[in-house]
Amino acid sequence: MRRGCGCDRGCDCPRPCPHHTSLSRVQQQKLSLLGLAVHVRRQTPHPGGPVTAQQHTHTHQPGHQHDHSHSQSHDHTHSHSHSHEDIDWEAMADHLEREAEIGLPFLDEAAAWLRGLLRDSVAVTRVLDVGSGPGVATSQLALAFPEAEAVAVDGAPKLLERARARADALGVGDRVTTRKAELPDDLGSLGEADLVWTGHVVHHLGDQQEALREMGRLLRPGGVLAVVESGLNARFLPRDIGMGRPGLLARVEATREDWFVRMRTALPGHKATVEHWPGLLAAAGLTPSGTRSFLTDIPAPVDAPVRAHLHAQLTRMRDVLTDELAADDLTVLDRLLDDDSPEGILNRPDAFYLTATTVHTARRTA
Numbered sequence: 001m002r003r004g005c006g007c008d009r010g011c012d013c014p015r016p017c018p019h020h021t022s023l024s025r026v027q028q029q030k031l032s033l034l035g036l037a038v039h040v041r042r043q044t045p046h047p048g049g050p051v052t053a054q055q056h057t058h059t060h061q062p063g064h065q066h067d068h069s070h071s072q073s074h075d076h077t078h079s080h081s082h083s084h085e086d087i088d089w090e091a092m093a094d095h096l097e098r099e100a101e102i103g104l105p106f107l108d109e110a111a112a113w114l115r116g117l118l119r120d121s122v123a124v125t126r127v128l129d130v131g132s133g134p135g136v137a138t139s140q141l142a143l144a145f146p147e148a149e150a151v152a153v154d155g156a157p158k159l160l161e162r163a164r165a166r167a168d169a170l171g172v173g174d175r176v177t178t179r180k181a182e183l184p185d186d187l188g189s190l191g192e193a194d195l196v197w198t199g200h201v202v203h204h205l206g207d208q209q210e211a212l213r214e215m216g217r218l219l220r221p222g223g224v225l226a227v228v229e230s231g232l233n234a235r236f237l238p239r240d241i242g243m244g245r246p247g248l249l250a251r252v253e254a255t256r257e258d259w260f261v262r263m264r265t266a267l268p269g270h271k272a273t274v275e276h277w278p279g280l281l282a283a284a285g286l287t288p289s290g291t292r293s294f295l296t297d298i299p300a301p302v303d304a305p306v307r308a309h310l311h312a313q314l315t316r317m318r319d320v321l322t323d324e325l326a327a328d329d330l331t332v333l334d335r336l337l338d339d340d341s342p343e344g345i346l347n348r349p350d351a352f353y354l355t356a357t358t359v360h361t362a363r364r365t366a
C-alpha cells in the first residue's frame, strides 16, 4: 500500500525503579526469535544509582495540560514528494516498530492511566487500535486490559502481519485480531469498543474533526477515545555539536513544520483545523477526560537500537528537506550519516533521545 515511571504498582518513585519493565525477559526472547526488533531496556536500579549507556530514564509529568500546535513527535518525512499518497508505510515497518519500542514505557504508562480512567465507567472487553502500524500499542493494550479483545486496524497488510506476529510472541495472540481498513471510510464498520486508541494517525486524515467524530461513535457509553497527537519532536543532539552552525536540529524542525503543512494540505478532503485537541474531542460529541504528556528520556550515550532509529530519522530528514535546508546544514547531516566516522550518529558519544508524547482523552457519556 502506498499512503500517505508509569509503574502500575502504585510506586511514587520520581526516577525509574525495577518495576518499570515493559516486556518480560521471556517476551523479549520470543520477539528476538521472531526476528522482530527489540529494544531491551535495563532500568536505572534506583534513585542515586549511576546512569549507564544501557539504562533508560523514563519519567512523566502527570496532570499537565499541553496543547502544542502541530509539532509531531513521530517523523514521517520520508519521501521527496509532499503528497500524502507518497508515504509508503510498509517500507517504514522497521522504523515504526523500533520507534514504538523505544516508547514502550510511555505506552505502559499511558495504558495504566487509561485503566484508571475506565475502571469505574465500563468493563473493557474490546479495544480498537486505529492506525496500529506494526501493533506495538495493540499488544501493550491487550496486556493492560486482560479481559479485552484488541483489534489492530490499519490499511497496510504487512504492518498487520507484524502486529499479528508480535501479539503471538507476547502471548496475547488469542485476544488480538487484525483488520485491514481504509481510513476514514471504513471507520463506521469497525464495531463498537470500550477503548479506541489512535496513535499518530489522525493528522494523516484530511478531515481530523470528522475522523474524531467517527471514532467517538464507535464508543460504548462510558468508553474512552485516546488520541496521541502533538507532543514534542525528539531532540537527540546538543545545540552545538562541534561542526557546522549551532542549532541544526532547531532549523531542521522549523523546516519540517513547513513540510507538515504541505503534507496536510495535500491530503484528500483536507480541512484546515485548529489543533486544539480537547476542543476537537468536545466538538466530536465527547467529554474530555484529560490530557497527559509522557517523557521519554534516554541520556547519552544511547544504545544501538536508538542509534539505528536516529540514523533512519536523519536519513529521512536529509532526503525530504534537501531543497529547504542550507548547504552547510546538508553537509553536517552527511557527516552525521557517515557510519564509519566518529562524528557520525552511530558512533558519537553525545547522542541522546528526549521526546514527549501527548495523549488526549475523552469519554462518551451518552
Ligand SMILES: C[S@@+](CC[C@H](N)C(=O)[O-])C[C@H]1O[C@@H](n2cnc3c(N)ncnc32)[C@H](O)[C@@H]1O
Binding pocket: 003, 004, 074, 076, 089, 096, 100, 130, 131, 132, 133, 134, 136, 137, 154, 155, 156, 159, 181, 182, 183, 184, 198, 199, 200, 201, 204
Ligand atoms: C505514523 S504510523 C503510526 C503507527 C502506530 N499507531 C504508532 O503510533 O506507532 C501511521 C499508521 O496509520 C496508517 N494509516 C495512515 N493513513 C491511513 C489511512 N488513510 N487508512 C488506513 N491506515 C492509515 C499507516 O499505515 C500507519 O501504520
